[in-house]
Amino acid sequence: MVCSKSIPLGFLLFCLFHHVAIGASPLYHFCFSKQNYTANSPYEANLNQLLDLLYTKVPPTGFGSGSTGQDPNQVNGLALCRGDVSSNNCKTCVVDASKKLGERCPDRKGAIIWYDNCMLKYSDVNFVGQIDNANRFYMWNVQEVDNPTPFNEKVKELLSGLSTTASSSNPKLYATGEVELDKSTKLYGLVQCTRDLSEPDCKKCLDGAISELPNCCDAKQGGRVVGGSCNFRYEIYPFVDS
Incomplete structure (x- = not known):
């Protein structure tokens, strides 16, 4: 993993990651x-x-x-x-x-x-139950897709659907899913909130993170927005334990 220490958007850190397993x-x-x-x-x-x-x-x-x-x-x-x-x-x-x-x-x-x-x-400040928008960073795969526009639309569609599922029907405020991109490729996604948030605040947090997709992950084969209250990840390979 290669990380840049430049922080052009406030508290955001931008990182690159290759298609490798992340250890401890x-x-x-x-x-x-x-x-x-x-x-x-x-x-x-x-x-x-x-x-x-x-x-x-x-x-x-x-x-x-x-x-x-x-x-x-x-x-x-x-x-x-x-x-x-x-x-x-x-x-x-x-x-x-x-x-x-x-x-x-x-x-x-x-x-x-x-x-x-x-x-x-x-x-020392009581932050429990409040959305943390200050502590957030991006990660993305260095590989890009061949057809960015339809791919970006699929990523947003998948993550937005998972945001609704996690914030409305899962007590863990967590959801995973997948969609077919073509006959040989699937897109995998994960979203999660900290469980001190209410369901509406979970969705607000996730939707805010998903709105960062053009900034962090445009046309990238994988990406994440990771924050203090919620996060999402998508890849074109499975990364969640069944």
């Missing part, structure tokens, strides 16, 4: 808080307690949120695993995410990290 390395992270906490402080103790809570709470269902401590040392957080990830792999991902955030955002009061299998976010 983080996709990206933001140390979004400008505030630091000190070692052995009440905030650090509350953060550690929150992470312990998420290790236990998240794997059985794939999602969990919580708060520990009282102001001004309260820590709020959530973790989400991809809808097809097993409980064991979910727990491993959440544990790895917390360790990596500690390395990459030491002493920061707010941070978020994404892996292929999960995301983890914590902050």
Whole structure:
């Protein structure tokens, strides 16, 4: 994977990815808080307690949120695993995410990290139930399709349909699907929201992400918009565990 550190649209990061399997390395992270906490402080103790809570709470269902401590040392957080990830792999991902955030955002009061299998976010600000539009990045396949216009239309049609399904008929706020492009090629898609969002806010978040398709993934064989509250991915090969 090759990532550019230029951020031309606010908090957005643009990445390129080839048709290769993504391992256990983080996709990206933001140390979004400008505030630091000190070692052995009440905030650090509350953060550690929150992470312990998420290790236990998240794997059985794939999602969990919580708060520990009282102001001004309260820590709020959530973790989400991809809808097809097993409980064991979910727990491993959440544990790895917390360790990596500690390395990459030491002493920061707010941070978020994404892996292929999960995301983890914590902050001294109570963000639970609110759409996060600030922490977002793009990824796309370096290969382009031969007929961009009909392909782009199919991608938007698939993802828009999945957005409706995830936000209206799935308690996980998660949906996957596929459509035929031709006799030998299928298009595969996935959408997901964090489960602290209401169904209307989930759809609002996903539709907003899908509206970024021309900016991130025009004519690309695969692409993602990944954020703090929702994400989508599409490819011309299967990428979801059955």
